[in-house]
Amino acid sequence: xxxxxxxxxxxxxxxxxxxxxxxxxxxxxxxxxxxxxxxxxxxxxxxxxxxxxxxxxxxxxxxxxxxxxxxxxxxxxxxxxxxxxxxxxxxxxxxxxxxxxxxxxxxxxxxxxxxxxxxxx
Numbered sequence: 001x002x003x004x005x006x007x008x009x010x011x012x013x014x015x016x017x018x019x020x021x022x023x024x025x026x027x028x029x030x031x032x033x034x035x036x037x038x039x040x041x042x043x044x045x046x047x048x049x050x051x052x053x054x055x056x057x058x059x060x061x062x063x064x065x066x067x068x069x070x071x072x073x074x075x076x077x078x079x080x081x082x083x084x085x086x087x088x089x090x091x092x093x094x095x096x097x098x099x100x101x102x103x104x105x106x107x108x109x110x111x112x113x114x115x116x117x118x119x120x121x
Contacts, residue, residue: 004053007049007053007106008046008049008050008053010103011045011046011049011050011068011103012046014042014045014046014096014099014100014103015042015043015045015046017095017096017099018038018039018042018075018096019039019042019043021088021092021096022034022035022038022039022082022088024088025087025088031087034078034081034082034087037074037078038075038078038079038082041071041072041074041075041078042071042075044067044071045068045071045072045075045103048064048067048068048071049064049068049107051064052064052065052068058114058117058118059118061114062111062114062115062118065107065110065111065114066111068107068111069104069107069108069111072100072103072104072107073104075100076097076100076101076104079093079096079097079100080097083097
């Protein structure tokens, strides 16, 4: 299995873990907003990574990598909010935050590598 497939699976599994983890939260207006936002950002990580893997040019690949990093960062933000509000078990939050951090590190490094291959206008 190649890196792209491994990372496609990993980002999708991360999205599924986020969805499953927050599905247990009780309904409220505030939680509804948080739930919607974190589902959107975490699934966007996986969707945009898939698009990155199919990019037609280095510039397009770099642009998608930037979106992936941005969406991971937003997901981290929502996880911090959920953690500070004590909405989820600390073990679950810890796992999700750790996976998020690893995804950020990998994608930030990849984004930097891609930036080295892009010729300025």
